[in-house]
Amino acid sequence: MADLWQDAMDHAVAIARKAGAVIRDHLQGEMTVMCKSSPADLVTMTDQKVEELIMASIMEKFPTHSLIGEESVSAGQPCILTDNPTWIIDPLDGTTNFIHRFPFVAVSIGFAVNKELEFGVVYSCIEDKMYTGKRGKGAFCNGKRLQVSGQTDIKQSLIITELGSSRDPEVVRHIFSSMQKILCIPVHGMRCAGSAAINMCLVAGGAAEAYYEIGIHCWDISAGAVIVSEAGGVLMDVEGGPLDLMSRRVVAANSRNVAERIVKEIEAFPAERDDAS
Numbered sequence: 001m002a003d004l005w006q007d008a009m010d011h012a013v014a015i016a017r018k019a020g021a022v023i024r025d026h027l028q029g030e031m032t033v034m035c036k037s038s039p040a041d042l043v044t045m046t047d048q049k050v051e052e053l054i055m056a057s058i059m060e061k062f063p064t065h066s067l068i069g070e071e072s073v074s075a076g077q078p079c080i081l082t083d084n085p086t087w088i089i090d091p092l093d094g095t096t097n098f099i100h101r102f103p104f105v106a107v108s109i110g111f112a113v114n115k116e117l118e119f120g121v122v123y124s125c126i127e128d129k130m131y132t133g134k135r136g137k138g139a140f141c142n143g144k145r146l147q148v149s150g151q152t153d154i155k156q157s158l159i160i161t162e163l164g165s166s167r168d169p170e171v172v173r174h175i176f177s178s179m180q181k182i183l184c185i186p187v188h189g190m191r192c193a194g195s196a197a198i199n200m201c202l203v204a205g206g207a208a209e210a211y212y213e214i215g216i217h218c219w220d221i222s223a224g225a226v227i228v229s230e231a232g233g234v235l236m237d238v239e240g241g242p243l244d245l246m247s248r249r250v251v252a253a254n255s256r257n258v259a260e261r262i263v264k265e266i267e268a269f270p271a272e273r274d275d276a277s
Protein backbone atom coordinates (compact mmCIF):
# COMPACT_ATOMS: atom_id res chain seq x y z
CA MET A 1 0.00 0.00 0.00
CA ALA A 2 3.11 2.22 0.12
CA ASP A 3 2.38 4.01 -3.13
CA LEU A 4 -1.37 4.27 -2.81
CA TRP A 5 -2.63 7.28 -4.80
CA GLN A 6 0.82 7.84 -6.36
CA ASP A 7 -0.64 7.74 -9.88
CA ALA A 8 -3.19 10.38 -8.87
CA MET A 9 -0.44 12.52 -7.38
CA ASP A 10 1.73 12.18 -10.51
CA HIS A 11 -1.26 13.27 -12.54
CA ALA A 12 -1.82 16.27 -10.24
CA VAL A 13 1.80 17.37 -10.71
CA ALA A 14 1.59 17.02 -14.50
CA ILE A 15 -1.71 18.88 -14.80
CA ALA A 16 -0.60 21.63 -12.38
CA ARG A 17 2.48 22.21 -14.53
CA LYS A 18 0.35 22.38 -17.68
CA ALA A 19 -2.15 24.73 -16.01
CA GLY A 20 0.72 26.92 -14.77
CA ALA A 21 2.04 27.27 -18.32
CA VAL A 22 -1.40 28.47 -19.47
CA ILE A 23 -1.51 31.01 -16.62
CA ARG A 24 1.96 32.30 -17.52
CA ASP A 25 0.89 32.71 -21.17
CA HIS A 26 -2.25 34.62 -20.19
CA LEU A 27 -0.33 36.92 -17.85
CA GLN A 28 0.81 39.05 -20.74
CA GLY A 29 -2.50 39.33 -22.57
CA GLU A 30 -5.74 41.29 -22.16
CA MET A 31 -7.76 40.26 -19.11
CA THR A 32 -11.50 40.31 -18.58
CA VAL A 33 -12.03 40.85 -14.85
CA MET A 34 -15.33 39.99 -13.19
CA CYS A 35 -16.50 40.31 -9.55
CA LYS A 36 -17.94 37.49 -7.46
CA SER A 37 -19.03 37.99 -3.81
CA SER A 38 -17.52 41.49 -3.42
CA PRO A 39 -15.82 44.19 -5.51
CA ALA A 40 -12.50 42.66 -4.44
CA ASP A 41 -13.43 38.98 -4.97
CA LEU A 42 -12.27 38.70 -8.57
CA VAL A 43 -12.27 36.12 -11.32
CA THR A 44 -10.92 36.12 -14.88
CA MET A 45 -11.53 33.97 -17.94
CA THR A 46 -8.15 32.38 -17.18
CA ASP A 47 -9.40 31.06 -13.79
CA GLN A 48 -12.37 29.49 -15.56
CA LYS A 49 -10.43 28.12 -18.53
CA VAL A 50 -7.72 26.59 -16.32
CA GLU A 51 -10.29 24.98 -14.02
CA GLU A 52 -12.03 23.42 -17.04
CA LEU A 53 -8.71 22.10 -18.31
CA ILE A 54 -7.80 20.55 -14.93
CA MET A 55 -11.24 19.06 -14.34
CA ALA A 56 -11.53 17.55 -17.84
CA SER A 57 -8.15 15.93 -17.46
CA ILE A 58 -9.00 14.44 -14.04
CA MET A 59 -12.42 13.21 -15.16
CA GLU A 60 -10.88 11.48 -18.13
CA LYS A 61 -8.30 9.62 -16.04
CA PHE A 62 -10.29 9.11 -12.80
CA PRO A 63 -13.96 9.08 -13.86
CA THR A 64 -15.28 7.79 -10.52
CA HIS A 65 -13.63 10.51 -8.43
CA SER A 66 -15.37 13.63 -7.12
CA LEU A 67 -14.30 17.20 -7.82
CA ILE A 68 -14.60 20.45 -5.90
CA GLY A 69 -13.35 23.46 -7.85
CA GLU A 70 -13.46 27.14 -6.98
CA GLU A 71 -15.10 28.31 -10.18
CA SER A 72 -17.54 25.39 -10.40
CA VAL A 73 -18.72 26.12 -6.86
CA SER A 74 -19.10 29.81 -7.82
CA ALA A 75 -21.24 28.63 -10.71
CA GLY A 76 -23.52 26.75 -8.30
CA GLN A 77 -21.96 23.27 -7.96
CA PRO A 78 -22.10 21.79 -4.43
CA CYS A 79 -19.10 22.00 -2.13
CA ILE A 80 -19.53 18.84 -0.09
CA LEU A 81 -16.67 16.60 0.96
CA THR A 82 -17.75 12.94 0.94
CA ASP A 83 -15.75 9.75 1.56
CA ASN A 84 -15.22 9.34 -2.20
CA PRO A 85 -11.75 10.24 -3.50
CA THR A 86 -12.09 14.00 -4.01
CA TRP A 87 -9.92 16.53 -5.84
CA ILE A 88 -10.09 20.02 -4.32
CA ILE A 89 -8.94 22.52 -6.91
CA ASP A 90 -8.04 26.18 -7.00
CA PRO A 91 -7.03 26.70 -10.64
CA LEU A 92 -5.51 30.10 -9.95
CA ASP A 93 -4.84 31.02 -6.33
CA GLY A 94 -3.89 34.67 -6.16
CA THR A 95 -6.30 36.00 -8.80
CA THR A 96 -5.79 39.61 -7.66
CA ASN A 97 -2.04 39.12 -7.97
CA PHE A 98 -2.55 37.67 -11.45
CA ILE A 99 -4.65 40.66 -12.54
CA HIS A 100 -1.97 43.08 -11.32
CA ARG A 101 0.92 40.87 -12.47
CA PHE A 102 2.15 40.70 -8.86
CA PRO A 103 4.27 37.60 -9.20
CA PHE A 104 2.76 35.12 -6.70
CA VAL A 105 0.18 32.96 -8.40
CA ALA A 106 -0.39 29.25 -7.88
CA VAL A 107 -2.31 26.24 -9.06
CA SER A 108 -3.47 24.34 -5.97
CA ILE A 109 -4.69 20.74 -6.03
CA GLY A 110 -5.54 18.85 -2.85
CA PHE A 111 -6.76 15.25 -2.77
CA ALA A 112 -8.81 13.67 0.02
CA VAL A 113 -10.12 10.13 0.61
CA ASN A 114 -12.57 9.37 3.43
CA LYS A 115 -12.37 13.11 4.18
CA GLU A 116 -8.66 12.79 4.96
CA LEU A 117 -6.11 14.66 2.84
CA GLU A 118 -3.75 12.29 1.05
CA PHE A 119 -1.63 14.67 -1.00
CA GLY A 120 -1.29 18.28 -2.04
CA VAL A 121 0.33 19.95 -5.04
CA VAL A 122 0.94 23.71 -5.24
CA TYR A 123 2.61 25.03 -8.37
CA SER A 124 3.83 28.60 -7.94
CA CYS A 125 3.90 29.08 -11.67
CA ILE A 126 5.70 32.41 -12.06
CA GLU A 127 8.48 31.33 -9.72
CA ASP A 128 8.40 27.86 -11.33
CA LYS A 129 8.30 26.18 -7.91
CA MET A 130 6.51 22.85 -7.67
CA TYR A 131 5.56 22.10 -4.04
CA THR A 132 4.30 18.63 -3.18
CA GLY A 133 3.31 16.82 -0.01
CA LYS A 134 2.09 13.25 0.41
CA ARG A 135 0.74 11.86 3.68
CA GLY A 136 3.57 10.09 5.52
CA LYS A 137 6.06 10.76 2.72
CA GLY A 138 7.29 14.31 3.36
CA ALA A 139 7.03 17.61 1.52
CA PHE A 140 9.23 18.88 -1.30
CA CYS A 141 9.87 21.93 -3.47
CA ASN A 142 11.31 21.11 -6.89
CA GLY A 143 12.43 17.82 -5.40
CA LYS A 144 14.17 19.32 -2.36
CA ARG A 145 12.81 18.31 1.04
CA LEU A 146 10.97 21.00 2.99
CA GLN A 147 11.30 21.57 6.72
CA VAL A 148 9.52 24.21 8.79
CA SER A 149 11.53 26.77 10.74
CA GLY A 150 12.86 25.72 14.15
CA GLN A 151 12.07 29.13 15.67
CA THR A 152 9.46 28.66 18.41
CA ASP A 153 9.80 32.08 20.05
CA ILE A 154 6.88 34.15 18.76
CA LYS A 155 8.86 37.34 19.35
CA GLN A 156 11.40 36.25 16.77
CA SER A 157 8.82 35.11 14.26
CA LEU A 158 7.59 36.30 10.86
CA ILE A 159 3.83 35.90 10.49
CA ILE A 160 1.86 35.85 7.24
CA THR A 161 -1.79 36.78 6.88
CA GLU A 162 -4.06 38.29 4.22
CA LEU A 163 -6.47 41.20 4.07
CA GLY A 164 -9.01 38.96 2.29
CA SER A 165 -11.60 39.91 -0.28
CA SER A 166 -14.39 41.25 1.94
CA ARG A 167 -14.68 45.04 2.12
CA ASP A 168 -17.32 44.95 4.86
CA PRO A 169 -16.00 47.54 7.35
CA GLU A 170 -16.74 45.26 10.32
CA VAL A 171 -14.76 42.37 8.78
CA VAL A 172 -11.90 44.72 7.89
CA ARG A 173 -11.91 46.05 11.47
CA HIS A 174 -11.51 42.51 12.88
CA ILE A 175 -8.70 41.75 10.41
CA PHE A 176 -6.76 44.89 11.34
CA SER A 177 -7.40 44.42 15.04
CA SER A 178 -5.93 40.88 14.93
CA MET A 179 -2.95 42.13 12.93
CA GLN A 180 -2.33 44.95 15.41
CA LYS A 181 -2.44 42.58 18.37
CA ILE A 182 -0.10 40.07 16.74
CA LEU A 183 2.32 42.75 15.51
CA CYS A 184 2.49 44.22 19.01
CA ILE A 185 3.26 40.92 20.77
CA PRO A 186 5.79 41.97 19.28
CA VAL A 187 6.79 39.81 16.32
CA HIS A 188 9.60 40.47 13.84
CA GLY A 189 7.15 41.31 11.06
CA MET A 190 4.02 40.48 9.11
CA ARG A 191 3.62 39.76 5.38
CA CYS A 192 0.88 39.17 2.79
CA ALA A 193 1.90 37.33 -0.40
CA GLY A 194 -1.66 37.32 -1.83
CA SER A 195 -2.00 33.56 -2.26
CA ALA A 196 -3.05 31.30 0.60
CA ALA A 197 -1.45 28.30 -1.09
CA ILE A 198 1.90 30.05 -1.49
CA ASN A 199 1.68 31.41 2.06
CA MET A 200 1.37 27.86 3.37
CA CYS A 201 4.31 26.72 1.25
CA LEU A 202 6.39 29.58 2.66
CA VAL A 203 5.65 28.28 6.17
CA ALA A 204 6.49 24.73 5.04
CA GLY A 205 9.85 25.92 3.69
CA GLY A 206 10.78 27.84 6.83
CA ALA A 207 10.55 31.36 5.31
CA ALA A 208 7.89 32.33 7.88
CA GLU A 209 6.81 30.80 11.17
CA ALA A 210 3.04 30.98 10.64
CA TYR A 211 0.15 31.92 8.38
CA TYR A 212 -3.42 32.50 9.49
CA GLU A 213 -6.56 33.73 7.76
CA ILE A 214 -10.35 33.79 8.10
CA GLY A 215 -12.34 33.87 4.87
CA ILE A 216 -10.27 31.50 2.73
CA HIS A 217 -11.94 28.46 1.14
CA CYS A 218 -11.19 24.73 1.16
CA TRP A 219 -9.58 24.99 -2.32
CA ASP A 220 -7.14 27.66 -1.08
CA ILE A 221 -5.76 25.52 1.76
CA SER A 222 -6.25 21.78 1.07
CA ALA A 223 -3.01 21.22 -0.82
CA GLY A 224 -1.03 23.56 1.44
CA ALA A 225 -2.31 21.76 4.55
CA VAL A 226 -0.63 18.50 3.50
CA ILE A 227 2.56 20.33 2.54
CA VAL A 228 2.76 22.13 5.91
CA SER A 229 2.09 19.05 8.01
CA GLU A 230 4.51 16.91 5.99
CA ALA A 231 7.19 19.60 6.48
CA GLY A 232 6.77 19.16 10.25
CA GLY A 233 4.29 21.98 10.86
CA VAL A 234 0.94 22.11 12.63
CA LEU A 235 -2.56 23.07 11.48
CA MET A 236 -5.16 24.52 13.75
CA ASP A 237 -8.43 26.40 13.84
CA VAL A 238 -8.21 30.15 14.59
CA GLU A 239 -9.78 29.50 18.00
CA GLY A 240 -7.61 26.42 18.69
CA GLY A 241 -8.81 22.87 18.06
CA PRO A 242 -8.39 20.88 14.88
CA LEU A 243 -8.46 22.41 11.40
CA ASP A 244 -11.86 22.06 9.72
CA LEU A 245 -11.33 22.33 5.95
CA MET A 246 -14.82 23.68 5.32
CA SER A 247 -14.79 26.29 8.09
CA ARG A 248 -12.97 29.00 6.08
CA ARG A 249 -10.47 29.44 8.93
CA VAL A 250 -6.86 28.33 9.19
CA VAL A 251 -3.70 28.62 11.24
CA ALA A 252 -0.64 26.88 9.76
CA ALA A 253 2.52 27.15 11.81
CA ASN A 254 5.94 25.67 12.35
CA SER A 255 5.03 24.64 15.92
CA ARG A 256 2.17 24.29 18.38
CA ASN A 257 3.78 27.00 20.51
CA VAL A 258 3.65 29.64 17.77
CA ALA A 259 0.16 28.56 16.59
CA GLU A 260 -1.30 28.74 20.09
CA ARG A 261 0.24 32.14 20.76
CA ILE A 262 -1.31 33.56 17.57
CA VAL A 263 -4.68 32.01 18.36
CA LYS A 264 -4.76 34.05 21.60
CA GLU A 265 -4.68 37.28 19.56
CA ILE A 266 -6.94 36.47 16.61
CA GLU A 267 -10.35 38.18 16.68
CA ALA A 268 -12.55 35.61 15.00
CA PHE A 269 -15.50 36.81 12.93
CA PRO A 270 -18.24 34.83 11.19
CA ALA A 271 -17.67 33.43 7.70
CA GLU A 272 -20.26 31.18 6.07
CA ARG A 273 -18.96 27.60 5.79
CA ASP A 274 -18.02 26.27 2.36
CA ASP A 275 -20.43 23.36 2.82
CA ALA A 276 -23.29 25.54 4.15
CA SER A 277 -25.55 25.15 1.14
Ligand code: LIP
Pocket residue numbers: 042070090092093094095096162163164165194195196197213215216217220
Ligand atom coordinates in the same frame (compact mmCIF):
# COMPACT_ATOMS: atom_id res chain seq x y z
C1 LIP B 1 -7.49 34.16 -2.49
C2 LIP B 1 -6.50 33.69 -1.45
C3 LIP B 1 -6.03 34.88 -0.66
C4 LIP B 1 -7.20 35.30 0.17
C5 LIP B 1 -8.40 35.64 -0.67
C6 LIP B 1 -8.72 34.58 -1.72
P1 LIP B 1 -8.16 33.34 -4.96
O1 LIP B 1 -7.80 33.11 -3.39
O2 LIP B 1 -5.45 32.98 -1.87
O3 LIP B 1 -4.99 34.54 0.22
O4 LIP B 1 -6.86 36.37 1.00
O5 LIP B 1 -9.51 35.81 0.17
O6 LIP B 1 -9.37 33.47 -1.17
O7 LIP B 1 -9.53 33.95 -4.97
O8 LIP B 1 -7.15 34.22 -5.56
O9 LIP B 1 -8.19 31.96 -5.52
